[in-house]
Amino acid sequence: MPEEKVRKRKGIVHVNHEFCKRCGICVNFCPVKNLEIRHQTLMELERCIACKMCQRYCPDFAIEIEEIDAKAVTTG
Ligand code: SF4
Ligand code: SF4
8 A cells, every 4th residue: 555645544434334325425525535436335545634524414324434643633
């Protein structure tokens, strides 16, 4: 796995595939295009910035973000 990708990643996307109806709402809301529907399955591309827009707008509570960069809040 390329190192750069890992470094930038701030969240891990957990999808409940039983709840997800692949409506694409989260795909459209994601500002970094981390989400894609491929072969009828919601996939992530490992560049999540943990903004949680997808989690907030999923009508089926099918997506949850796990934050993996605890030291991210150091700017400003
Ligand atoms: S918004 Fe929810 S139900 Fe729709 S594709 Fe995303 S995770 Fe699945
Ligand atoms: S938390 Fe934000 S960046 Fe990560 S998948 Fe959801 S919308 Fe995209």
